[in-house]
Amino acid sequence: MKDFKFHYNTIGECFYDSYCQPNYTTTEKLLKDIASILNGKLTAEDYKKEILQWINERSDEYYLDADGQIRRNKNG
Numbered sequence: 001m002k003d004f005k006f007h008y009n010t011i012g013e014c015f016y017d018s019y020c021q022p023n024y025t026t027t028e029k030l031l032k033d034i035a036s037i038l039n040g041k042l043t044a045e046d047y048k049k050e051i052l053q054w055i056n057e058r059s060d061e062y063y064l065d066a067d068g069q070i071r072r073n074k075n076g
Contacts, residue, residue, distance in 0.1 A: 005068025
């Protein structure tokens with residue numbers, strides 16, 4: 001976890017994309033996540049897992065750079 005860099009663009013891109021896919025999430029899941037954030041139950045480790053999962057699902061097209069930002073492969 002120490003070596004993982006959180007960049008606000010990465011967090012925003014990953015979570016915005018996830019919540020904009022009706023087949024991926026529901027209103028109930030979104031509300032639960034918001035409540036978890038507000039109650040301090042969603043941890044940095046949770047963010048890391050979500051971001052890495054998002055990238056792995058799109059591994060041919062995106063990668064995480066050294067600054068912790070999601071980048072698009074030039075040939076993707």
